[in-house]
Each structure stands twice: as C-alpha cells, then as structure tokens.
Amino acid sequence: MIxxxxxxxxxxxxxxxxxxxAAGHDVRALVRDPARWSGPAPDDHLRLVAGDLRAxxxxxxxxxxxxxxxxxxxxxxxxxxSQFAGTVVGTERLxxxxxxxxxxxxxxxxxxxxxxxxxxxxxxxxxxxxxxxxRPETRDEYCQTKLVQERLVRRFAAEATTEVVVxxxxxxxxxxxxxxxxxxVGLGPGRTLVVGPRGALKLTYVTNCAEAIVAAAxxxxxxxxxxxxxxxxxxxxxxxxxxxxxxxxQVPRGVPVPYGLVAGVAALLxxxxxxxxxxxxxxxxxxxxxxxxxxxxxxxxxxxxARTVLGWRPRLDLDAAARDCADRSGSTS
Amino acid sequence: xxRPLRIGMIGCGAIAEQHLRAATSLDDVAVVxxxxxxxxxxxxxxxxxxxxxxxxxxxxxDQGLDVVHVLTPPSxxxxxxxxxxxxxxxxxxxxPIAADAAEAAALLDDAAAAGRRVVEHxxxxxxxxxxxxxxxxxxxxxxxxxxxxxxxxxxVTGDDRFANASLTSPVAHxxxxxxxxxxxxxxxxxxxxxxxxxVEVRSARWSNRSGIAGLGADALDAxxxxxxxxxxGLSFSAAAxxxxxxxxxxxxxxxxxxxxxxxxxxxxxxxxxxxxxxxTNLVVNGTTMVLDxxxxxxxxxxxxxxxxxxxxxxxxxxxxxxxGGPGPLPPDEVxxxxxxxxxxxxxxxxxxx
Numbered sequence: 077m078i079x080x081x082x083x084x085x086x087x088x089x090x091x092x093x094x095x096x097x098a099a100g101h102d103v104r105a106l107v108r109d110p111a112r113w114s115g116p117a118p119d120d121h122l123r124l125v126a127g128d129l130r131a132x133x134x135x136x137x138x139x140x141x142x143x144x145x146x147x148x149x150x151x152x153x154x155x156x157x158s159q160f161a162g163t164v165v166g167t168e169r170l171x172x173x174x175x176x177x178x179x180x181x182x183x184x185x186x187x188x189x190x191x192x193x194x195x196x197x198x199x200x201x202x203x204x205x206x207x208x209x210x211r212p213e214t215r216d217e218y219c220q221t222k223l224v225q226e227r228l229v230r231r232f233a234a235e236a237t238t239e240v241v242v243x244x245x246x247x248x249x250x251x252x253x254x255x256x257x258x259x260x261v262g263l264g265p266g267r268t269l270v271v272g273p274r275g276a277l278k279l280t281y282v283t284n285c286a287e288a289i290v291a292a293a294x295x296x297x298x299x300x301x302x303x304x305x306x307x308x309x310x311x312x313x314x315x316x317x318x319x320x321x322x323x324x325x326q327v328p329r330g331v332p333v334p335y336g337l338v339a340g341v342a343a344l345l346x347x348x349x350x351x352x353x354x355x356x357x358x359x360x361x362x363x364x365x366x367x368x369x370x371x372x373x374x375x376x377x378x379x380x381x382a383r384t385v386l387g388w389r390p391r392l393d394l395d396a397a398a399r400d401c402a403d404r405s406g407s408t409s
Numbered sequence: 410x411x412r413p414l415r416i417g418m419i420g421c422g423a424i425a426e427q428h429l430r431a432a433t434s435l436d437d438v439a440v441v442x443x444x445x446x447x448x449x450x451x452x453x454x455x456x457x458x459x460x461x462x463x464x465x466x467x468x469x470x471d472q473g474l475d476v477v478h479v480l481t482p483p484s485x486x487x488x489x490x491x492x493x494x495x496x497x498x499x500x501x502x503x504x505p506i507a508a509d510a511a512e513a514a515a516l517l518d519d520a521a522a523a524g525r526r527v528v529e530h531x532x533x534x535x536x537x538x539x540x541x542x543x544x545x546x547x548x549x550x551x552x553x554x555x556x557x558x559x560x561x562x563x564x565v566t567g568d569d570r571f572a573n574a575s576l577t578s579p580v581a582h583x584x585x586x587x588x589x590x591x592x593x594x595x596x597x598x599x600x601x602x603x604x605x606x607x608v609e610v611r612s613a614r615w616s617n618r619s620g621i622a623g624l625g626a627d628a629l630d631a632x633x634x635x636x637x638x639x640x641x642g643l644s645f646s647a648a649a650x651x652x653x654x655x656x657x658x659x660x661x662x663x664x665x666x667x668x669x670x671x672x673x674x675x676x677x678x679x680x681x682x683x684x685x686x687x688x689t690n691l692v693v694n695g696t697t698m699v700l701d702x703x704x705x706x707x708x709x710x711x712x713x714x715x716x717x718x719x720x721x722x723x724x725x726x727x728x729x730x731x732x733g734g735p736g737p738l739p740p741d742e743v744x745x746x747x748x749x750x751x752x753x754x755x756x757x758x759x760x761x762x
Binding site: 160 | 712
C-alpha cells in the first residue's frame, strides 16, 4: 500500500514512517523542509514531499495513487490563531485536496485532549464514548483547535467516499518527550510537582502508538471507527519515573500532591474569579479546573476497542519501552 | 434607544480576534457577520462571537452594513475598502491602509466623494500610556518638544509565517519586510505627538540580522526631523531583549518615557523647588514604577493587554459615524502617517510593486 503521511517530520510522524516501512508499505512523507529530515534516506519505498498544508503547492499532486492518508500534521505551539491556522486551516486544505484525489482511507490522528474530563468522576472510565469538550474556551489552544479539526474531519467523513478512522492517542512519549516522568509543573532544578500520584498516566510509547496508527490504515473493520490509543496497564507517575530511571533516563524527582487538594484550590479560585473578576482572570492552568482535570484527574484508560478493531497489541511494555527509549536517546548509563 | 450600528468584518485572522472582542464589548453595536476565504475559519470565529459566517465578502456587504472592518493581508486592503464604500459602508482598515501614500490618498478621496469615512486602525494611539504622553505634552509641563524616540524590540523570528520556507511570506516582497507592518504604528505616534507636518528622514538603516529571508528586514535604525526641528529616532529590533515598545519624548522643560508592552511611566519635570526636582523625580518615579508593577500584574491576570486601545479606537470611530465629528484619526493624519512610512521605507530593500 502507499501511505501519505502528513506531519511526517514530527515526533510521532517519524515513528509512523518507520512503522509503515516496517509493515511493508510505501511512504510519501510530507515535510516542511526536506533538508531537516532526520529519518531514513529516501529510496524506492520512501519519498519526501516538501510542502505545508497551509499553502497550496505541488504536494497535492503527490496524493495521486495514494491508498491511505495518515494525517498527523498539527501546530502545537503559538497562540490560538497560529495553532488554528496550522491545525485546522491546514486540515481544511488537505480535505479539499482529498476530495479531488480521494484515497481509500484517511486515518485522522486526533487526541485525548478533546475529551471533557470535567464531566467524569475521579476513577471513572474514559473510553471512546466519553463526551467531548462542551466549553472549549475553558481549555487550552491545543484542545480548542484539535476539536474543530476533528469536527471538520467528521463532516468530511459524512460526505466523502473515503473511509475515515479517527485515532485518539493519549500522551505519546519517547526519545525527547518524557513528560517530566509524570510531573505537571517544574519546581526548579530536578523537581516537579506530581498531582494525583496514585492516578494512571494515559501514556502510549511512540513506537506502540505508531504501530496502532499503521494498523488503523489497513485493518478491515476500522472504517468509521474512533479508537483511543494508550498502552496496557497505564502506570502511575511513580511507576513511570521508576521505569525511566531504571533505564538510565533522567527525569525530575516528583513531589506528590493529592489531586483532590489541587482540585479544591482550583475550584475555590474559579469561584473567586467568577465573583470578583467576572471570570476574566487568567490563572495558571494547574489551578483552572477544566485544564487541571484534563492533565491530572485520576481516571481509567482501557484500550480494548483499539485492540479488538485493529488487532493491535502494544508491543513494548513499559520497561521494554523505557529501555528502547534510552537506547535511542543515547543516554543509557 | 438608538438603532445598533451594523458591523461586518472581512478577514478572520489574529487581529480580527481583537476587533471582535472590542466591538462586542461596546453598546449599541451589532456584529452582523464575519468573512474569511477559509470557510472553517469564518465558521469558527462566527461561532465564538455569536455572529454569521460568510465566505464571499460581497455577500457580507449585501447585509446593509454601517461599518466594515478590513482585516485581511495588506495587499487586499484597498480593493476591499473600495467594495465596502461602494456598498455604502464606512470603513476601518487595519494598518497599513494601503501600499503607499498615493494609494491611501486615492482611497481617502473616494471615501470623501462617497460621503463616507475611511480610517486606518492605529490602536496604540488609545493606549493608556500614549494618552498619558499626549496629555503631558498638551499640559505644557514638558515645554516644547525637542526629541522623540520610538523603539520596538520584538522577536518576530519565531513566527512561522515568515520563517517557513514552504509558506509564502506575506511581507518578504514589501520594502521593509516584517518591520513594514509596524511602521504605521511608529509613524502614527510621530504624527500624533508632533503633528502632521512634513518629516524629513535623514537616515534609515535597514538590515536583516536573523538570516531569515522570509522576514525581509528585521532591524531598523532611522533618524528624522520634523519641519519644526524636532529630532525623531525610530528603531526596531527582532534581536534586542527585553521586548519593548518604548516612547521617549524630551522637551525643553522635561521628559516622559513610557512602555506599551510592560507598561510603566517615567516623568521628569520641574517638581517643587528647583534644587529638589531631581530628587523628587526619583522618589516620584520610583513609587510610580512600583505601582505600575502592581498594575501590570493585575492587567496580566485580567487579560487587559497591549490591545486595550482597540475598543476606544472603535468607539471613537463608531461615534463619529453616528454623530459626526473628527473621529479617532483625521484623514490628514492617516496621510501624514503613510507619507512618513513611505519616506522611511524608501531606503529599504524589497520590491515596491
């Protein structure tokens, strides 16, 4: 099969290219600047396509003959409008191009960020049926723009002949992205605040996640599905940090604080904000209830649907993933 | 109750966010619709600000609008403003209003002929700090102006629109590159504080220090002089830290310095007995700066940012549309600003076409 991968130069995109090649697919990798490509050298089975979804360009011609488009490109930094342009307008252009050159399937990579954590009780199950964010303005720019992006893709799915699979990865970790070992806020050199130390982290190792995405490109029963991707047995922050530490990866030492305590402070500040500032005060995310809930509310994260529909199994467990990460980071001690 | 003023906005980028926030905060204003070539962008903005999305500006202009805001990339400003005039609306155009002063003059002539107003949006004129400088100058406490310095330090190198080789930089073809986008603000302050008479540019050194071609020039150091003999320094740097938007006005009797990004005021004037003035100034300014720090924190928390002048500018423009009067910025000052921008940009690299 021929896969066209957007955002191929990114952290997850690189891994998807590797996983797709390992699965025997030909890849056309859309990258903004081929000179900065750090992946395998292009060959008969890997073609780099230079372009940016925000601008018209010859990249659209590279969609000719493509079987599956894996859409990962998004802008995660910058202000709301920068992220909107990169994530949503880019997707709008991609979908317009797909209408001209329809592939068999589009795998859209969304995110756990679109869920409404505020409405879930502590300890509840978060699966694909959980409600999406009802008040996007209470969440960060990434959530707001990914929500609009997913809505756009679903509208396309309703109208197009192309099959659509929506994959929502949890927190993707791997070389260069260790999520501070589960810490939420840096507390100076070598220390990080761990909110809800007994809660599970919705982690997926980049290789496991990439393999799930590639499986979504081909799995016969996946058309029309929405699939959460997290690894088996989501670890607590302490377990995650211990696995990383055992593999020789450096992460800040966690300073634990109960989720309920921080949530209480956040609720109090939100009430004061409404009472005295009409809700206009902009406070750090850790004390904004909706953001705190999204980042740290202790929940359960099953991956049954992805396992069933894709036939996918997270190949590397936490300890094996940590060792793989350390090997690839070149920082094993 | 007066009939709400019917407003439409063309262009739904980042600056439209500020216009929509400001317009929806004002009384007797109805934002009838927003328009963008990207349907999802128009729809998203319309949803967030409870208005109607349009993709074709002609359809928005058919809605019987009193005022149209033109908030698109600069190259389309004049054509869209003319369409809005033809639809019978008054027009507020984001800066720069036009490619050059000649084009701005022609547009203003068209507006006059149509009995409508066209204004360039120069929101910083209405920031607290700029108003304070204007008040101080008008009070005579600074004496006659001698020197004006406007200095912007802003790291634009990280902006993906310019640094990304796959995207067409919206400014690389303009004389002055990315700085061209800020020149109307800088020139507008010169016109506001020193009048709309001729300004002679003595030198304007443009350079690109970041090496990012898409930015065009990213540093400017210009010296000029008004016909009244006031020297003017205008500088922009993408590299200097900390970021600032500083105005320093020195007169025959005192000086004032303000910053718009991290707002503070320093005023050195005659205070009490002459011999004690320097000491009194230090005490007063030290105290003011401490209070400014508190105000700055409060503004940050309450999200009252650098754009707080937008609502005042809009209010003044809408008021002039309803009741007449000079409005926030007379046409002569729009033109004087454009002329100074032209003179500054004349020495810069780029294709003026």
